[in-house]
Amino acid sequence: MIMNYKTHSGYKRMMQMKRKNIFWFVAGFADGESSFSMSFAKQKQKDGSVKWVINPAFQVYQHEDNLWFLEFLKNEVFKTGRIHRKTSPYSVFTFSIENRTTLHDKIIPFFRKYRLATKDADFQIFAKIISKIYNKEHLTYKGFKEIVDLAFKMNKNGKQRKFTKAQILKGVKQQLLNAR
Amino acid sequence: MIMNYKTHSGYKRMMQMKRKNIFWFVAGFADGESSFSMSFAKQKQKDGSVKWVINPAFQVYQHEDNLWFLEFLKNEVFKTGRIHRKTSPYSVFTFSIENRTTLHDKIIPFFRKYRLATKDADFQIFAKIISKIYNKEHLTYKGFKEIVDLAFKMNKNGKQRKFTKAQILKGVKQQLLNAR
Numbered sequence: 043m044i045m046n047y048k049t050h051s052g053y054k055r056m057m058q059m060k061r062k063n064i065f066w067f068v069a070g071f072a073d074g075e076s077s078f079s080m081s082f083a084k085q086k087q088k089d090g091s092v093k094w095v096i097n098p099a100f101q102v103y104q105h106e107d108n109l110w111f112l113e114f115l116k117n118e119v120f121k122t123g124r125i126h127r128k129t130s131p132y133s134v135f136t137f138s139i140e141n142r143t144t145l146h147d148k149i150i151p152f153f154r155k156y157r158l159a160t161k162d163a164d165f166q167i168f169a170k171i172i173s174k175i176y177n178k179e180h181l182t183y184k185g186f187k188e189i190v191d192l193a194f195k196m197n198k199n200g201k202q203r204k205f206t207k208a209q210i211l212k213g214v215k216q217q218l219l220n221a222r
Numbered sequence: 223m224i225m226n227y228k229t230h231s232g233y234k235r236m237m238q239m240k241r242k243n244i245f246w247f248v249a250g251f252a253d254g255e256s257s258f259s260m261s262f263a264k265q266k267q268k269d270g271s272v273k274w275v276i277n278p279a280f281q282v283y284q285h286e287d288n289l290w291f292l293e294f295l296k297n298e299v300f301k302t303g304r305i306h307r308k309t310s311p312y313s314v315f316t317f318s319i320e321n322r323t324t325l326h327d328k329i330i331p332f333f334r335k336y337r338l339a340t341k342d343a344d345f346q347i348f349a350k351i352i353s354k355i356y357n358k359e360h361l362t363y364k365g366f367k368e369i370v371d372l373a374f375k376m377n378k379n380g381k382q383r384k385f386t387k388a389q390i391l392k393g394v395k396q397q398l399l400n401a402r
Contacts, residue, residue: 052342066246066250067249067250068250070252070254073250074255160284160287
């Protein structure tokens with residue numbers, strides 16, 4: 043179903059707001075409804091080898107009833123990102139930005155200006171890691187380990203992680219040795 | 223444990239913000255993390271009879287880690303309300319305002335000025351009901367029924383309600399007949 047969200051009464055109302063008020067509103071909204079995450083995954087390469095990768099993401103979740111607001115965030119506030127339906131629960135949509143350059147150039151400056159409240163500590167770590175990745179520090183073991191250490195301090199010390207710190211670091215060490 | 227939340231770094235940082243920016247931030251935060259509810263309950267009277275009552279509430283929930291932010295809302299933004307720990311889940315606190323005059327005089331004007339996005343439709347119904355209660359319209363069956371009809375349109379048509387519309391209306395009708 044294709045819908046023009048710009049005709050939604052809420053969307054139209056928000057378009058009447060001053061940009062600055064919108065930005066502070068969005069900061070408050072994101073403080074409750076968004077997440078900054080830094081996940082680690084094993085990515086299989088064409089040659090059969092495995093490469094450990096860092097996947098940073100800024101995400102906002104909303105029930106499908108409020109999809110118009112995610113469209114508003116995408117089209118009018120951040121002017122980037124993508125929206126997709128979750129597989130579970132199916133009624134929820136995610137607005138996400140995963141591109142590192144976009145995170146570095148747009149998202150980090152946004153939340154430096156429009157500061158978060160309850161999520162600020164996680165955001166600060168996230169910003170630090172994005173800066174390290176931007177400076178290619180993750181390409182050395184020392185740099186990668188610093189990033190892992192920081193990432194594990196995020197989101198209540200990473201209770202929902204798929205891999206342990208030891209698993210990731212062992213894998214990365216091996217990978218860098220192999221690459222020599 | 224008594225803690226002075228005013229020394230929390232987040233609390234102190236927010237105190238540096240312009241009032242207007244705080245208010246828009248709080249509107250955005252409330253859009254995701256608050257609820258406007260209108261519940262109906264049977265209240266046993268001293269004489270043994272039962273009286274149907276309307277309990278309006280504005281509530282914001284937060285994990286205990288972010289209790290400082292609820293304290294900020296209570297002390298610096300709304301300057302009223304109470305904070306209490308939930309029984310389940312125990313790690314969550316609620317900031318709530320249930321006083322009808324406070325809702326009428328403070329909360330409704332606040333969210334009329336700092337408009338919500340995804341929760342605006344529920345808020346508008348809530349405000350309408352508070353106005354009716356303020357004008358004592360709930361003291362007649364006609365007025366009470368209008369309020370019940372409106373309330374059942376809130377929060378996805380009141381899926382989590384304890385009593386059906388028929389149960390409430392039957393009870394109220396009886397109560398008003400008995401009071402004659």
